[in-house]
Amino acid sequence: MNKIIYCCCLAAALFLATTPAMADDIKGRLGVTGRLGFLVPADSELQGRSADTDTDFVGGGGFIYGITKNIAAEFEITHTSFDVHGNNTMGGNAETINYSLGGQYRFDVAVPQFTPYVGAGLDILINDFTYSDGTKTDVDSCVGVHISGGADYFVTRQFALTAQLKAVLAPSADINYQGKAGNIDPTSLSMTFGARYFF
Template structure:
């Protein structure tokens, strides 16, 4: 992680000194994205007990394609893990969420700038695992929700882009069962990530 941050800062510094790369339309271009960050999950409940959730780490990647100068389609797959506990602090197990996200974004092209802000939204399919402190795996239904996101791309070159994004997922609670006891998991949450995009053409 420290190595990735160091490389990112070096790239930004070199780009700032060179001043040659300007933001460009990605119309007709295919790119790949990798990202890392933090995830703030919603609280859930198990066996009539409120579960407080910890901040988790999130990572993943996907593909992006420019449809027009301002509109792009994106598919992302991310994975996050976070712990949970009772209000008293007693450990209540760990959650894992894989989010398959299908979305679009509107990109604001700024003249003579390396920065391209964007805003978007889309559909999320949430695959959830819950492991109790005993090691027992719970059965958790698959969740379906929507997301809104906003961020900015910084064009180091016309192919290499640094990215920062905030994404909020809103989804209804899903049922879960473990050790013969029921619960409800809330898949909603907010993620903040930094990443790198690379466009092939």
């Protein structure tokens, strides 16, 4: 019985040691990503006064495609919703859906199953704002850019755990309700964790 357990453990160790040997090479492979984390939004403005914003959850997913061993293209959609606290004015809740298209440079390191990367790209931000009394407003959409850095850790050739730090820079989006009522600043910093599956 001990020999069987020993052989099983040895086989599992060899599998984990050899399977990820080429895991960092995603050239010609399509991956699906899911992620969840925290987003720190920039402060906004309501009725001409600065309005504080709360850190909240951000989540979403997308696709990644390896163009070469070190270059990848990525498309992701994320959603976040956070409270905006007006200074002597009524606050509310802001939402942003981020359509993000970008590229990654993936570094070669000594540990084959570990792949750090940096990225940059273009973001289309669809914004919304609802006052705390339920009144909905019309908020402009805007275009921004992002820079990111993170790492993938391949558990197997197909499956990787991922972590990413991402900064989005974008112009303020006007809140329109009976004229201009303020603006939402979609600029943010987020930290997310998730998983990727490669076909």
